[in-house]
Amino acid sequence: MKLSVTEEQQHEMRYAHYDGAPGVLVSGLVWIAAALVCYQLGINKAVWTLLIGGAFIYPLSLLVTKVMGRPAKTSKDNALNQLGMASTIWLILCCAMAYGLFLLKPELFFPAMMATIGSRYLIFASIYGRSIFWVMGVSLIVAANLVLFLAITPVVAAGLGGLIEMLFAVLVFSKASKPAVL
Numbered sequence: 001m002k003l004s005v006t007e008e009q010q011h012e013m014r015y016a017h018y019d020g021a022p023g024v025l026v027s028g029l030v031w032i033a034a035a036l037v038c039y040q041l042g043i044n045k046a047v048w049t050l051l052i053g054g055a056f057i058y059p060l061s062l063l064v065t066k067v068m069g070r071p072a073k074t075s076k077d078n079a080l081n082q083l084g085m086a087s088t089i090w091l092i093l094c095c096a097m098a099y100g101l102f103l104l105k106p107e108l109f110f111p112a113m114m115a116t117i118g119s120r121y122l123i124f125a126s127i128y129g130r131s132i133f134w135v136m137g138v139s140l141i142v143a144a145n146l147v148l149f150l151a152i153t154p155v156v157a158a159g160l161g162g163l164i165e166m167l168f169a170v171l172v173f174s175k176a177s178k179p180a181v182l
Contacts, residue, residue, distance in 0.1 A: 009078045010129035016065075016074045019176035020128050021169060023061035024136070027117065028165030030054055034110075035158035043106050043154045050113060050158070051095060058088075080127050087123045091116065110157035114144035117161070132175065136168040 017023070030053035038046030065072040074081060094116040102109035118140030125133035143164055147157040 007129065009074075009080045010127070012074045012078055013080050014128050014130070014176075016071050017061075017128075018065050018068055018070050019130060019172055020124055020133070021172040021176050022064035022068065023057060024165055024172050025169040026057050026061045026064065027054075028162050028169050030057060031158055031162030031165055033162075035155055035162055038155040038158050043102075043109070046154065046158060047099070047102055047106075047109050050110075051099065054095065083123065083127055087120050091120055094119075107151070107154055107157075108148070110154050110161065111144040111148040114140045114147065114157070114161045117165075118144060130172075130175075132168070132172055136164070136172075139164050139168070 014020075030050060033053055034046045034050040037049040062072040095113070098109055098112035098116060101112050118137040121133045121137035121140065125131060125137070140161065143160050146152065147160065152160070
């Protein structure tokens, strides 16, 4: 069966990055770390845990991906690389906005970040061609709104973000493409 150009690019992305599962796992661990820091040391340090830890999600996920035997990179002509980079720039800008919300009203930080990360997973549905990213993204966005409108505490909010991502990490790993040569 002949794949379209987009399907071929998605296949390459799925193979190279193990369907994105390592990134979801590392992100979930960063959220859990932020929740633990929030519980032990307060929201100020938890915010920095999520922001600084978040900066290491991509390099750590590449390392995990390589350890799992995948190349963790795609050909330079794969147009989905540009979509990933555009969503990264958008992510950085949204992190700055979430930090601004934190300065105004600290309890807004974690729901803003959940909505941001959830929205980015919607883009991953196109990058990887996997509908599970739609479900994951919507789950985080719904959770963000529940946290916001139910005034859920920051420690619970961060824990919820981590729990959702860890559950989806297991799902994405379980459905990930088996290691096969392109």
